[in-house]
Amino acid sequence: MKAIVWEFFKSMIRSPWEIVAMIVLSVLFGFVSGGGMTSESEGMDVTVYSEDLPETELASMVEELDGEASTLNWRVVAEEEALAQLNGQSIEGIVNLGEDSYELILAREQVMLPALVEPVLERYFIEEELAQLVGDEALAQLHRLQSSFSVEQESMQTESAGGEQGLRSLFGFLLFFAIYTVSFSVSSILEIKYNGIWNRMVLSPTSKVSMYVGYLISSFLLGYAQIVIVLSIFNFLLDVSFYGGFWKALVAVIPFLFAIMAIGVFLSGIVQSQAQLSIAIQLVAISSAMLGGAFWPLEIVGSDLMLALSYASPIMYGMELLMGATAYSWGWEEFLWPAAVLFFIGAAVIGIGLHLMERKATL
DSSP, X not given: OHHHHHHXXXXXXXXXXXXXXXXXXXXXXXXXXXTTOOOTTSOEEEEEEXXXXXXXXXXXXXXXXXXXXXXXXXXXXXXXXXXXXXXXXXXXXXEEEOSSOEEEEESSSSOSHHHHHHHHHXXXXXXXXXXXXXXXXXXXXXXXXXXXXXXXXXXXXXXXXXXXHHHXXXXXXXXXXXXXXXXXXXXXXXXXXXXXXXXXXXXXXXXHHHHHHHHHXXXXXXXXXXXXXXXXXIIIXXXXXXXXOHHHHHHHTHHHHHHHHHHHHHHHHHOSSHHHHXXXXXXXXXHHHHHHTXXXXXXXXXXXXXXXXXXXXXXXXXXXXXXXXXXXXXXXXXXHHHHHHHHHHHXXXXXXXXXXXXXXXXX
8 A cells, every 4th residue: 555655656746747737726716816815914995085075074084094994095086086996897896985974885796895894984983973972081981991802803804804705715716626636636546447557456465455545545645735735835925814724724624635535436436438537527626616615605696506506515515614714713513514524425425436446347
């Protein structure tokens, strides 16, 4: 078994371009779809104008808003410029500030701007109303009493908005490309059987079980190495925040890799050629990614049928595990359900796949 694993990785070292391509694609698509994957320290620009307020009063209000949320950069522009940027869809939306109210105008639906801006504006106008009712001094005392909660509130607001969406996009493409890596590496068993190498290996002292286990472990380690490299690039080189769950994410991804490895074995058992296997892997990878929310959040899917089918996608459970390890800060007991489903999927299909592959070898 050790010899099989060693020979597998030696062949990968001699021809590493496929795994390198998967790593590059994972980083590229994750980076672009995540909106550049900006770190938490970088702020988001918010375009502000006012139809009613004079420039001095608007500038004073924006200065106070800057103190409310350090993650937002409030940028005052003229009304014409704001509307031109909105019509050109160069920004997600604009804010029209009034004396005691605001209007949020969006360029399109499903953007992150409202989740970032509305809590800050609501808090600001509520505090202004309180100041008029109880006085500035009483409000200042209230702020001092609540100062211990302000940092936590700001942190939660940041985590639930831009960073969460960026991580979701990264994890989606990471798992999508991992399907190709693991499934095609499992298909090496099918290839050596068709080439007659398997029959010669059977005559060696190595048992069939050791041979199967050796190739399956090699495929698993290859997929795991790809995920570790991609996540490390984002964590250590691109300075993307994993909310303290980087190491937990490396553990949480294991059930997904097991399920994908098992599905690769099953597909290798039901097809008749490498060409058929290539088509089957692409169909499984794309359909699983689309149903599982790798390309878009499941929250925007309106079809009950599609949402029901998403429960059959390993990527959906893999996304839950990775998001739970990072943005959602799950406890270990919360990982049990999605991990159990993935292990069940893997255990259910790997036995069938190995039986079909062995049956082909005896025909």
